[in-house]
Amino acid sequence: xxxxxxxxxxxxxxxxxxxxxxxxxxxxxxxxxxxxxxxxxxxxxxxxxxxxxxxxxxxxxxxxxxxxxxxxxxxxxxxxxxxxxxx
Numbered sequence: 001x002x003x004x005x006x007x008x009x010x011x012x013x014x015x016x017x018x019x020x021x022x023x024x025x026x027x028x029x030x031x032x033x034x035x036x037x038x039x040x041x042x043x044x045x046x047x048x049x050x051x052x053x054x055x056x057x058x059x060x061x062x063x064x065x066x067x068x069x070x071x072x073x074x075x076x077x078x079x080x081x082x083x084x085x086x087x
Contacts, residue, residue, distance in 0.1 A: 006046040010039040
């Protein structure tokens with residue numbers, strides 16, 4: 001999933017770079033080279049940032065959810081003692 005997202009972002013940036021350089025009347029070789037470099041760079045950066053965020057984000061999400069659930073449960077429940085049972 002993350003790699004697919006990286007490829008989509010890299011392809012979009014490469015296409016945009018190619019169109020921009022062609023609009024500035026660069027040669028086909030220069031346009032292709034610029035598009036390849038920026039596209040590959042975007043794939044690498046997007047993948048690296050996504051990997052770092054996923055590693056850092058999931059433990060925080062799990063621990064934060066457990067803490068928030070415990071807080072909600074503690075506040076929601078009345079802390080009254082149970083009534084005396086029948087013998």
